[in-house]
Amino acid sequence: MNQQGQPGSAIEETLRVVGDRWSILLVRAGLRGIRRFDDFCDDLGIARPVLTERLRRLVKFGILERVKYQDKPVRYEYRLTEAGLALSPALVALVRWSEEYSQEVSSETTLVHAPCGTELEQAFWCRSCQTTFGPNAVKGVGLNIEA
Amino acid sequence: MNQQGQPGSAIEETLRVVGDRWSILLVRAGLRGIRRFDDFCDDLGIARPVLTERLRRLVKFGILERVKYQDKPVRYEYRLTEAGLALSPALVALVRWSEEYSQEVSSETTLVHAPCGTELEQAFWCRSCQTTFGPNAVKGVGLNIEA
DNA sequence: GAGACTGAGTTCGAAATCCGAACTCAGTAG
DNA sequence: CTACTGAGTTCGGATTTCGAACTCAGTCTC
Numbered sequence: 001m002n003q004q005g006q007p008g009s010a011i012e013e014t015l016r017v018v019g020d021r022w023s024i025l026l027v028r029a030g031l032r033g034i035r036r037f038d039d040f041c042d043d044l045g046i047a048r049p050v051l052t053e054r055l056r057r058l059v060k061f062g063i064l065e066r067v068k069y070q071d072k073p074v075r076y077e078y079r080l081t082e083a084g085l086a087l088s089p090a091l092v093a094l095v096r097w098s099e100e101y102s103q104e105v106s107s108e109t110t111l112v113h114a115p116c117g118t119e120l121e122q123a124f125w126c127r128s129c130q131t132t133f134g135p136n137a138v139k140g141v142g143l144n145i146e147a
Numbered sequence: 148m149n150q151q152g153q154p155g156s157a158i159e160e161t162l163r164v165v166g167d168r169w170s171i172l173l174v175r176a177g178l179r180g181i182r183r184f185d186d187f188c189d190d191l192g193i194a195r196p197v198l199t200e201r202l203r204r205l206v207k208f209g210i211l212e213r214v215k216y217q218d219k220p221v222r223y224e225y226r227l228t229e230a231g232l233a234l235s236p237a238l239v240a241l242v243r244w245s246e247e248y249s250q251e252v253s254s255e256t257t258l259v260h261a262p263c264g265t266e267l268e269q270a271f272w273c274r275s276c277q278t279t280f281g282p283n284a285v286k287g288v289g290l291n292i293e294a
Numbered sequence: 295g296a297g298a299c300t301g302a303g304t305t306c307g308a309a310a311t312c313c314g315a316a317c318t319c320a321g322t323a324g
Numbered sequence: 325c326t327a328c329t330g331a332g333t334t335c336g337g338a339t340t341t342c343g344a345a346c347t348c349a350g351t352c353t354c
Contacts, residue, residue: 012172019166022166036301036302038301048344049304049342052302052303062250073301073302073350075301076302184330197312199333219321221320223331
């Protein structure tokens with residue numbers, strides 16, 4: 001029911017862009033301040049040709065931008081756009097899940113509320129009710145969370 | 148700096164499991180109530196051998212469980228475990244991002260706060276401060292969000 | 295001004311993964 | 325006896341991924 005010509009739902013499109021082993025890690029590296037080709041390469045251990053292709057794709061979809069930072073030997077670096085930064089909730093959710101459920105390497109808590117240092121809790125916020133709530137109270141077309 | 152023998156951070160491990168085009172969509176399908184092989188197949192348009200391998204991997208990592216639901220012709224179905232359900236915040240974050248930034252198919256709002264119907268806002272919650280806050284106030288080892 | 299170095303990529307061939315289409319296999323229904 | 329269902333498996337070909345080595349412009353060191 002899902003021909004390749006058809007657009008599919010928005011999330012399918014999104015996962016076609018960031019749904020691979022590297023893209024999310026590239027965004028995470030970007031959040032950690034990494035911007036240059038060789039630094040991405042060293043940090044992630046990604047193969048260079050794959051990095052080239054991923055960076056191009058993330059630029060194409062508006063998650064990174066390629067910025068000239070020096071002229072004489074002309075050099076470019078990659079910075080997160082607003083859309084790229086907006087992926088941080090998804091990234092945080094994944095990091096949290098990893099900490100709780102990943103079988104490898106029981107890691108310590110690595111995400112905290114900066115002002116007070118308390119371990120982070122993720123929630124949703126309803127502007128009109130002025131309350132936070134968990135995923136159980138989310139209702140959506142194509143996503144009905146129960147149990 | 149990231150040999151394949153080494154464990155890497157928890158999120159790298161996690162993305163090795165769910166970081167592909169299909170796994171997250173399988174979880175989403177699970178949340179929509181899909182449980183059977185052919186239904187996953189039809190719903191996602193995934194190739195059967197790939198589906199076989201993904202289901203096995205998700206079972207192996209505790210995200211799905213394979214449950215016998217009938218005896219005479221013995222048949223199994225796949226259900227989300229607690230860990231699988233716990234991926235919903237990440238999924239919701241991705242759906243939200245998709246709605247806001249994905250270039251394809253300007254979709255309507257599909258995620259709302261069930262009790263009141265208001266469009267969903269995502270945030271973090273600090274138990275000790277009793278406040279919600281955005282990703283800017285998150286500080287973490289290996290994840291420093293600024294800007 | 296010769297040689298080493300830097301940053302951002304390309305090129306290469308081997309290995310792994312993905313794909314659709316067709317097949318299997320046990321059991322049921324007509 | 326034939327058709328159908330559900331959950332896969334098998335096949336060969338196309339695509340993607342990999343590490344290692346190479347390129348290329350400019351700069352730095354002696």
